[in-house]
Amino acid sequence: MPSERQAGIKAVRLSVSIMMTMLLAVAPVLSAPKSPGSKKLDKIRLKQLTWKIPQIGNEVQRIMLDNGMVVFLLEDHGLPLIEVNALIRTGQIYEPPSKMGLVSLTGTMLRGGGTVTMSPDSLNRLLEHMAITIETSIGMESGSAYMSALAKDMETGLEIFSQILRWPAFDSAKLEIEKSQFRESIRRRNDSPREILNREFAHLIYGDHVYGAYAQWQDIKDISRADLIELHRKYFHPNRIMLAVAGDFRTPEMLNLLEKSFAGWPASTLELPSVPEVEYESKPGVFLIEKDLSQAYIRIGKLGIKRDNPDRYAIALMNYILGGGSFTSRLTTRVRSDEGLAYSVGSSFDISSRDYGLFAAHCQTKNGTTHRAISLMLKEIADMALGLVSDEELEMAREAFINQFVFTFAGSGQIVNQLMSLEYNDYPPDYYEKYLENIRSVELPDIKRVAEKYINRDSLTIMVLGKSSDFDKGLDDFGKLTNLPLPDPGVDR
Amino acid sequence: MNSTAFLILIWVFLSGSLLPAAELPLAVRDFTLDNGMKFIVVERPMAPVVSLVIGYKVGSVDEKPGITGMAHLCEHMMFKGTRIFGTIDHAKELPYMRRIDSLAEIYHAELAELRHRFDDTGKPRLDSLKNEIHRIQIEQSKLIVKDELWETYLRHGGTNLNASTSNDATRYFVSLPANRLEIWAMMESDRMTGMVSREYYSERDVVHEERRLSLDNEPFGRLEEQLYAAAFTAAGYGWPVVGWASDLETMTRHDLEQFYKKYYCPDNAICAIVGDVDFEEVMRIARKYFGPIPPAGKPQPPTTMEPAQQGERRVEVRFDSEPLLAIGYHTVAANHQDQPVLDVIAAILTRGRTSRLHKRLVENDKTASWVRADAPFSRYPDLFTIWLGPKFPASTADNEKAIYQELESLKTIPVSELELERIRNQLEADFLRDLRSNLGLAFRLVNYEMLTGSWKNIAANLDKRKGVTAEDIMRVAAKYFTPENRTVASIVKKAESQSGAVRKASGD
16 A cells, blocks of 8 residues: 555555455255245345455555554545544453443543543533534443544544543543442442343352452542543553544545644553453352342353354354344244243353353243243253254354355444454454354364353353242252342442 | 336535535435335445335334234234245144134133133133143144244344334334345245234233333333323323233234234335345336235224323332433424424433533533433324433432423523534434444335335435524424423332322422
């Protein structure tokens, strides 16, 4: 990209394989028993669909600014809009659990607390008058910032966006409001049963690791503006920020603007804090939290894998067959369709987590069918390891993954964001080129093997939230039963 | 085939910038088949994908007491298959379904009897009937190809696959690789006429679980249900889309069949197709698959209208959660001239950090953690609503008072030109942002066609909203935001409800 080699801008091109063309015309292979309809469908001839995986150096430019900031750009002149996403290398994982609230507040207050040259109120007035949206947050494994503006307001939008990232003011009065908002959300954390179960399940599995922790008011109430400034200073440096820019702009002009907006921001050589590892252990048993509800909320699961585990493709397909493929999955067919016991039932297996993610099957059913629903779920989970999955089931799952792949790149914003996340999360640059091959190469023995290895019945944690006196049977035949209290939010009234 | 396909560009005039038409390549074209089914098509070759939405103009407002929740249950049943999908041999299923129907008839008669005697001694008998129905259904399942429609879409790469039912409409949607258009047309045209309500009774139980999940155990669901039930005493917006629990125990398969026959027909359907497609090919495929379906005659709209409210209504829900507040005012339907004004008022009140209620309640008074106002966009006159989460120790009553003050000031003090300009800029930007996704655009096209009579109102409505004046706002606020037109619902934390926390606010 020689034309982009302008003063102060280094063009860096990743070494990626040559652009490949994929043919997406996998005609589904069906086996008996067939419906009359499926025979009619088989007669429809599908035209071949030709498309390319977007590549850095072709559609998408990847540029490193002088200060080390990496920028992904994709022009799209379809609508007069610009969209910018930033990923900042920070997150709750770099801090102890007691700082979760601080990290999260810093994320919100970047946008909410004004900049050194603009009070929060003038900032809000200016942005909203121009219909520019900017939002910021810091989550578990990254910080993020988002900007959307009309193309004609690109310059103002980027200027403010860069000010917010670089010169946030963390206004004290707004901080007090944000803290009281936080306090209110903690007070309300037991309002929704789904939220309670997700939170307490993760907490039980991860123990004191930050993955299972949640913010406590006692750690937040004394936070001051100085704490936010210090956290910002620790993590926000241009060489730890990536930008994905898509929309109605010309690349050289956009690069000049970015260069100007972030000019003079020095790179940092400080090391990031080390991240404590998740200790891999299972906590089998049944854990019951009492709450007066008309349904029992059920979650069954355990620690899963890290994202660099080569079994991730086999696991993705195995979970699709078990409970990830919505209606076609075994859990839904059995618990919902056959028995009418639940509206929402299924399973998820996180294969994209930096450290061990979660496998969890879930279901909500009326109190009187709790024991029955759990029995059915456990049987379906156990069956996965018995080699009972058919060729057809696996083929169906593979087809869904292969044919859905085109949607990974359905819009310009999505394309740059996907490529940015790939690099942020240290995936190999040829991840997408090899993706289909990786899915295709999963065979039936792999499904059995990963089920045995990763969702073994004896290592599962079962957690239930509900009114146990209305259950159809006691839950102790599923394992050792432990009653857990519903933790009080810990906000004084 | 009514060959009135024509081409309209959606124009957006952006203040301060001149945009050549070529930069807004949004050619929307439509055509109507002889049987009355309308198709709206946008060719958009950015990526080799297409989003497909079919809307049927039927929602819970078309139901009657006794079958509340039927539109939504019907949406669920549409995934159970047809005469040719979801079964190996439909003819062989019929004896099973007849046996289930006759047992269900006994079940419903006994349930009705027990309900009228206020007696639950018959429960064991009911349970055994239910088990017998279940047993026959399991026998029938040898002939059933489970969830075949869903599975077929997924294996063809379907994403965003689902359906939704609202008060006004039912929509079926999916995004597919662009070469799958014909697969979609075949399956959708088939289930427009050939739906078979197999596994009806277990699906009715599934919907009952859905009701428990989203209404019984979630404070928001409960609050919304009770607000609308109190505000509407006659018209069909008063019952929840998912239906009342007692109806979910008694609606029969026969009720479903009647409902389906009446509303699932080409002259009651609108389709939007946005993506990498060719208009001529869409016409060819539409004619081939949907063309032969006979029209059924547009169904009669509901006749019961809501009488004017004559005094404030207040409803309290005791629930195991922190308090919430909802306020509703009877207003207008989507087509009414005041609708765009209400849209602008909602934006003035709660859109963004500079909006009036956010500024006042969240930032200045610090009595709420969030607040949201919604203008209705419905087939029939519906509620303008304000939702709020009070921040401890402030009560719902403290917040009510402040909200009424802000609504009063809309009636008496003209909104400044600066504030109106901000709203106009936001409306324009939103309009463009809403065009970005294929599926989002397809939804808008279908919704406008169903609720206002034409998708062309998308652009017309933007102009109307941009033309709203300070006087319009004063007039409309004074007309609708009156105490006698108001319904107030609140969630009161169970343990504290004895003290009667929905106190009447003193500010009006």
